[in-house]
Amino acid sequence: MSTALTGGRLTKGVVRVGDTVRRPASPFTGDLLKLLEERGLHIVPRHLGQDEEGRDILTYLDGWVPTKFQPWADEQVAAAGRLLRAFHDTTRGSRLAGHREVVCHHDPGPNNFVFRDGQPVAMIDFDLAEPGDALEDIGYAAWTWCIASKRPLESQPAQVNVLVDAYGLTGPPRHAVVDAILERQLRNARFWTSTTVEVTDDQRAGRVTWSRSEHAFTAANREAFERVLLQSSRA
Numbered sequence: 001m002s003t004a005l006t007g008g009r010l011t012k013g014v015v016r017v018g019d020t021v022r023r024p025a026s027p028f029t030g031d032l033l034k035l036l037e038e039r040g041l042h043i044v045p046r047h048l049g050q051d052e053e054g055r056d057i058l059t060y061l062d063g064w065v066p067t068k069f070q071p072w073a074d075e076q077v078a079a080a081g082r083l084l085r086a087f088h089d090t091t092r093g094s095r096l097a098g099h100r101e102v103v104c105h106h107d108p109g110p111n112n113f114v115f116r117d118g119q120p121v122a123m124i125d126f127d128l129a130e131p132g133d134a135l136e137d138i139g140y141a142a143w144t145w146c147i148a149s150k151r152p153l154e155s156q157p158a159q160v161n162v163l164v165d166a167y168g169l170t171g172p173p174r175h176a177v178v179d180a181i182l183e184r185q186l187r188n189a190r191f192w193t194s195t196t197v198e199v200t201d202d203q204r205a206g207r208v209t210w211s212r213s214e215h216a217f218t219a220a221n222r223e224a225f226e227r228v229l230l231q232s233s234r235a
Helices: 027-038 076-090 134-147 156-167 170-193 203-222 221-234
Strands: 002-005 016-017 020-023 047-050 056-059 103-104 111-116 119-123 129-131
Touching: 002 129, 027 047, 027 056, 027 076, 076 103, 076 119, 076 134, 076 156, 103 134, 129 134, 134 156, 134 170, 134 203, 156 221, 170 203, 170 221, 203 221
Parallel strands: none
Antiparallel strands: 002 016, 016 020, 020 056, 047 056, 103 129, 111 119
């Protein structure tokens, strides 16, 4: 007996069968999960092969997966930063990363983390994963964990700093974090403008408008974000 898993926005036909997840096959994702298992990273699903329908079989990770962006405690944000760093480090120098720095998840928002006892403990949904630069994921995570849909400004810069510190980003790359956030916000708007993912016109327009609004907010408060990040880098 299968149960539809409806949390994902991009991949249709994902179901749970017992202690496994069945989803449309992705050769790169399969190779990535195998690499992570071989290198001892246990915060992601294991790839168990394919079923008779040609779907990837993954282990089901028990826990809670958020469906909406919301405020998070510093401890939760820090835990996410450490998980993201562990994922990146495990892919460095691999054939899947190629000539790029790491394999990027490219959607490391709270909706792709599994929570247990209130803390993020695992990462899921690697459909968008491909070689890239770590700052691509750091920027997206900083946006979706620390900034998205929160008004007014208040503690957001400090929480971005919590994530960056927990990730372990030091030196000149810290100067590029705000640019990475802004780029990912614009990239999200471009994605929803051109994607072939099945959404209604209203949903598409809403996501584009929201991404641009988030970009405008971050750009308007750029100095506040950079001040905290750079003060911490000099500490």
